[in-house]
Amino acid sequence: MQNGHLLELRQVTKRFGGVTAVNRCSLELAPGRIYGLIGPNGSGKTTLFNCITGLEPHDDGEIRYKGERIDGLRAHEVARRGIGRTFQIIRVFPELTALENLLVVTWGPFDEAHRRAQELLRFVTLDRLQNEYAGNLSYGQQKLLEFARILMTDPELILLDEPAAGVNRTLLNELLEAIRNLRAQGKTVFIVEHDMKVIMDLSERIFVLNYGEKIAEGPPGLIQSDERVIEAYFGR
Amino acid sequence: MVGQVVISGLLAGALYSLVALGLALIFGVMRVINIAHGTILMLGAYTTFWWFHLLGVNPYLSLLASMPLMFLLGLLLQRTLVTRVVDAPELSSLLLTFGISIALVNIAQLAFTSDLRSVEFLTGAFLVGPIALSKSRLISFAFAVTITLLAFWFIQKTKLGKAIRATSQNSEVAMICGINVPRIRLYAFGIASALAGAGGSLVAVMFAIQPEMGQVYTFKSFLVIVLGGAGNYPGALLGGMLLGLVEQLSSLFLTTQLSEAVAYVLLVLVLLVRPSGLLGGRER
Numbered sequence: 001m002q003n004g005h006l007l008e009l010r011q012v013t014k015r016f017g018g019v020t021a022v023n024r025c026s027l028e029l030a031p032g033r034i035y036g037l038i039g040p041n042g043s044g045k046t047t048l049f050n051c052i053t054g055l056e057p058h059d060d061g062e063i064r065y066k067g068e069r070i071d072g073l074r075a076h077e078v079a080r081r082g083i084g085r086t087f088q089i090i091r092v093f094p095e096l097t098a099l100e101n102l103l104v105v106t107w108g109p110f111d112e113a114h115r116r117a118q119e120l121l122r123f124v125t126l127d128r129l130q131n132e133y134a135g136n137l138s139y140g141q142q143k144l145l146e147f148a149r150i151l152m153t154d155p156e157l158i159l160l161d162e163p164a165a166g167v168n169r170t171l172l173n174e175l176l177e178a179i180r181n182l183r184a185q186g187k188t189v190f191i192v193e194h195d196m197k198v199i200m201d202l203s204e205r206i207f208v209l210n211y212g213e214k215i216a217e218g219p220p221g222l223i224q225s226d227e228r229v230i231e232a233y234f235g236r
Numbered sequence: 237m238v239g240q241v242v243i244s245g246l247l248a249g250a251l252y253s254l255v256a257l258g259l260a261l262i263f264g265v266m267r268v269i270n271i272a273h274g275t276i277l278m279l280g281a282y283t284t285f286w287w288f289h290l291l292g293v294n295p296y297l298s299l300l301a302s303m304p305l306m307f308l309l310g311l312l313l314q315r316t317l318v319t320r321v322v323d324a325p326e327l328s329s330l331l332l333t334f335g336i337s338i339a340l341v342n343i344a345q346l347a348f349t350s351d352l353r354s355v356e357f358l359t360g361a362f363l364v365g366p367i368a369l370s371k372s373r374l375i376s377f378a379f380a381v382t383i384t385l386l387a388f389w390f391i392q393k394t395k396l397g398k399a400i401r402a403t404s405q406n407s408e409v410a411m412i413c414g415i416n417v418p419r420i421r422l423y424a425f426g427i428a429s430a431l432a433g434a435g436g437s438l439v440a441v442m443f444a445i446q447p448e449m450g451q452v453y454t455f456k457s458f459l460v461i462v463l464g465g466a467g468n469y470p471g472a473l474l475g476g477m478l479l480g481l482v483e484q485l486s487s488l489f490l491t492t493q494l495s496e497a498v499a500y501v502l503l504v505l506v507l508l509v510r511p512s513g514l515l516g517g518r519e520r
Contacts, residue, residue: 053412079414091409093402104398105413153414 005064006031006157006188007052007083012061014047014212021047023212024061031156034179034189036203036220038196040232044212045192046088049159053085054078065157080107084155088162088192090142094135098126098145101134102152113152120148124178140171147178157188164195176202200224208232240367241484247373249480250380255435255453256460256472257387258428264404264467265424266322268329272313272337273457274450276429279340280306280436281445282348288355288440295355295441296379302433310429314422322421337450344447352444376438383434384473387427391469400424404467459503465513474514 007029014022022044029035037045050056052063054075063071070078093101102117103110121127124144129137134145143163150158163179164172179189179202193199199206200220208216208223210232216223223229255277262270283302287293293301313336321329358375361368391397403410403420411417435453439445460479464471479499486498506513 055408055412074418075408075411076414076416079412085412087409091406093405093409095405096398096401100398103395104402104410105415107414110395149413 004030006066007190008064009048009052010062010064012048012051012058012063014044014051014056014058021212022051022058022209025209025212025214026061027207027214027217029157029188029190031188032183032186033204034183034191034202036199036206037190037192037209038194038199038206038223038229039209043209043232045209046161047212048209049085049161049192052078052159053083079153079155082154082156083159084150084153084157085159086146086150086161086163088165090139090146092134092137092142092145092149094133096134097131098134098137099130101145101149105149105152117152120151123151124148140167143167143171143175147175151182155187157190158182160189160191160193162193163191164193164198172198237488238485241488242481243367243369244373245481245484246477247370247377247480248484249477250377250384251435251438251476252456252460252479253473253476254380254384254387254438255432256457256464256476257384257469258431258435259454259457260461260464260467260469260472261391261400261424261428261431263461264469265400265407266318266329266421267326268318268322268333269326269458270318270425270428271330271333271454272340272450273333273428273432274452274454275337275340276306276309276432276450277436277439277453278344278445278447278450279309280433281440281449282344282436283433284437284440285353285355285445288357295357295437296375299379299383299434299437302437303430306433306436307426307430309433310426311422313429314425318425319418319421337454341447341450348447350446350448352446354444355440357441370442372441376441380435380438383431387431388469388473390427396420396423401469456499459499461513462503463506463514465515468513468515471513471515478514 005028009025009027011024011026012022013020013024025048039045047056051058054073058071062069065081065083070081096104098121099117102120103113106113118127121130124147126141126144134142137145163175182189191199191202203220205218206220206223207214208229215228215232216226259270259273262268280302283305284295284298287298287301288295317332317336321332358371361370362374391400399415399420402415403417407417456479460475461472463478464475482502483495483499487495
C-alpha cells in the first residue's frame, strides 16, 4: 500500500462528449475509515464511483488501489481486488432467491459460501426469506439484501451510493449501525449521500464535488462552514 | 386420432423446447437474437450423419460428438464475432448472425452438396393400442427431454448457471459483483450451440437433412421464446411444448401448409395480446 492509502485518485477526468462529468479529481482514502462524498445533483458523484469500479473508463488521470493501478481493469476484476459497491437505485437480481443473490457473487468453495450467505442473511434479518425471490421482497428488504451481497465478497473498500435514500428511520438506524460495524472491522467505507445529517454523523472526512471538480475536503465540521460548499448548494 | 396427434405434438414439442432453450439463453445473457442458431443445428445434424455413415456410430451416441463440437464452434463464433456486437444496437447483431448463417449454409452446401440425406436408423413404430409411436421419434423425445431437463437443472442449480441467470437479469450489477460477464457470455453461447447441436443430431434421426434445414428451426425457436417470454428459460420449455401441440392439432383440421401458418398466427396473437410472453417475462 503506497503512502498508507487504500485508494488514490490522481487528476481523474471523465467526459461524456462535450460535458466534463469529473474534472481532474484527486483524493486519497486511508484504510479503516468512513469517507463521505457530497455535491449538488449532477456534480459527478456517481460517475466518480463508476470510474473507480471500472464501469465507466475515465479519460485522464490514474486510480490506484493498494498502490497498484486499477484503471483499465474491467469491473469484475476491480470487484475481485476487493472493492464492492451499491447503487443509487436498488439493483438486486430479482429472479434469484435471496440466498442465490449472495451465492452467485462468491468464488470460493460452495459449503463455505453457503454458510457465510446464511450468516449474512441472519445479520440483515432476512434468513426466514432466504428462498424468496428477491423481486418479491419489500424495498427495505431489498436494500438489506444488496448490503449483504456486498459483504459476501468481504471487500476492503465499500462504496455506498445513497444508502439512506427511501428507507424508514428504523431501517436507516440499522444500516448506519452496520456501516459503523464495518469500520470497526477495518473496512473503508466511501458514501455518497444527500441526507446531510447522515453524512455528517457518519463521515470522518468529506469530499465535495461541484460540476465534476473537487471544491473542498475536510472533516464534517469544516465542510459545513466552508463558503464554497455553501455557495455550491445554495448559490450566492 | 386426437390421442395420436397429442402424442406427436409432445414429441415435436420436446425438440422445439431443447433448441429454443439455447436461443433463449443467448438472448437472455446477450440480448442477441442468434439467426445462426438453426444453422448450428444443421451442422449438428451433419455431424450425426457423417458419424453414422463413415464410422457406423449409433446416431444417438453421436450426441457425444455433436454437442462438444458445436460447443466449441459456439465459443469460436462468440469470441471472434458475436462479442463485437453484444452492446451494439440490435440490428447489428441481427445482421451479423444472419451473415454467419449465410456463410455456414454456403460452406455446408460446398462441403456436403444440397442433396437430401438421411440417417436410416430405428425405422418402424411401437403400437400402443390405437396409437402408433415412431421408434426414432420416441427415442429422440426421450433424449430431448433428458438433455433439456439437464440443461435446465444446470442453469438453475450450478454456480455457472446462477451466474448466467444473474447476468441475464442485470449484466452491469453482475460485473460489479465480480462475475466475469464476458466469460459468462462466452460459455452461454457455447452451451446454447451445444443444445442446437443436440437438436440437430435428434432431427437427423427423424427427418431428411440438407444445408438449409436450419432456417425453419431458427424461426420456430424464435416463436417459442416469444411464446414463453423472451429470455425466460422455463418459458422456452412451455413454449416449445405448446408450439408442438398447436402445430399437430391444427394439422387435424387444416392442410400441412396451413397448419404451419397457424404457428405464426399464434406468434402474432401473443405479440398483440401478451407481448411479454405467456410467463410474463418472469425468469425462474
